[in-house]
Amino acid sequence: MTAFSIVLLAMIAAFLGMRLYSVLGKRTGHEQEPVLPRRDERAAASPAPVRLDEGEAPAGLPAAGASGTGLVYEPAAEAGLRQLLAADRHFDAGRFMEGAEAAYRMILEAFWAGDRDTLRDLCDDDSYEGFVEAIEARTARGETLDNRLIGIDSAKITAVELSRREARITVRYQADISAVTRDAEGKMIAGSMSDAAQADDLWTFRRQIGSSDPNWLLDEAEAA
Template sequence: MTAFSIVLLAMIAAFLGMRLYSVLGKRTGHEQEPVLPRRDERAAPSPLRLDDGDAGSAPAANSADTAGLVYEPAAEAGLRQLLAADRHFDAGRFMEGAEAAYRMILEAYWSDDREALRDLCDDDSYEAFVEAIDAREERGETLDNRLVGIDSAKITAVEMDRKEARITVRYQADISAITRDADGKLIAGSMSDASRTDDLWTFRRALGSSDPNWLLDEIEAA
């Protein structure tokens, strides 16, 4: 089994037993804190089932329905490239890990868990999270956020060069979020009103690395 076939599962194994699962969102109408400084989009062939471990099978002639797939059509070419580099890559398994990573990273941000963020993010993403946490602590504020549910999570793009692979996942989720001041008083948000989030998270991993973990590289609005 190659490192790519493990994908994010190794990351889950390392942290699943130690972290609670939850999520964070971007700003609500009450000017909630941003998740992470955003950056900036992606095109489309016909769908191919890439989570069954068979990269060689041809797409069905009139198969335009992507409802059951873990990727969007625009990602197919990149996924083929990744499968050519690692025939054991499993998109379905990758997405299981990607959803778990989404929950763990955001729970860590909400609870100011810098150690967990350090293990799950690359340097730039980690520093952005820590900067936001530091600013929040200086203001004496805490977040009381809760994931209502992940409505959709799909691969939207795969990019490869000689040094690394990058996979972008689009997450659509509902989140209840509130901000409290140093005295625990509610100053923004509502736990009874969930906000819809629609974000693109990009994970990266060095090609040929013995480390199977994928790290969060950036977050942007979809």
């Protein structure tokens, strides 16, 4: 190979390298942005989570509501949220609330239908065993539930606790539920399909901070 050919090939390689850099070295707008801003970006902003449960939402942020978008919490949860955000830079309160509302619906519907597999995936051991005991007692009586979650009126974070590397978040749900209990013959023995009852529940979810599993498990469920 002549010296001229070697120089020509080197020039072509350099040109292709610059083209690749121009494509791969720039953002195209489709890359996933970090869930939270970097530490220096957070320091420039307000250190406290944005409160959406009082007054109007600030410009550029979704209004508070049952959809779970944005950060919705009660004042008593603010200190705990600060600690959690400092301990887990990947925590996103908006996404947590979306998941918490979805979990509320899925767990209720699984319990009503006696779906143990779904309950096993969404609950810790104690909560799962409590649901199973209630399902077995219901089955022994020959009863079935014909319940419907009409809608979630409100969902707010009421408390956040950190213990060692475990985080626990309590959410208060206010929802409309149509509840009917039927006997073995399908006859309605309690409830009403036309009148929805207002449910007021406190559910606590837990997760190990830094765990590779992003899912939160139901730890406790009780009436408010």
